[in-house]
Amino acid sequence: MNNYARAYVEVLEILKYIPENDLKKIPSKIVDTLKKNADKGYVYKVNKELPFEKQNLMEETKDILAVLFRDYWATDYQKQQIIMHEKAENMEEEKNKIKINYEDVFKKNKEETVLPAKKENKKWYEKFLEFIKSIFKKN
DSSP states (O other): HHHHHHHHHHHHHHHHTTTTTHHTTTOOHHHHHHHHHOTTOOOOOOOOOOGGGGSOOHHHHHHHHHHHIIIIIIIIHHHHHHHHHOOOOOOOOHHHHHHHOOHTTTTTTTOOOOOOOOOOOOOOOHHHHHHHHHHHHHH
């Protein structure tokens, strides 16, 4: 939980740089919850000299920002794309759980267990943040 308390601090700091009209789209109850549960001893400052993608943010912070984007700032088309991405990612995860490396199952030394290599995929929100950054770079 400590990571989330710190992530709330980072999110609140980033929200200071969000345009007012976008900030108003987030229910005040959510912002109040972030403030209430933020780690009072943790300090985070945005480095204005670095682009957003270079900011040193916790994974939990990125997750929260992705959810805020999906729920409050994304257009209908973007929401559909995110939902499709999430479904595809969930299907891929399920498929990877089911995969069995039969050669490993029938190894002579039964004590030796070798797990199949995990395919590294970017998380949906990482792909989505890249997509959003590319939109802002065009403008």
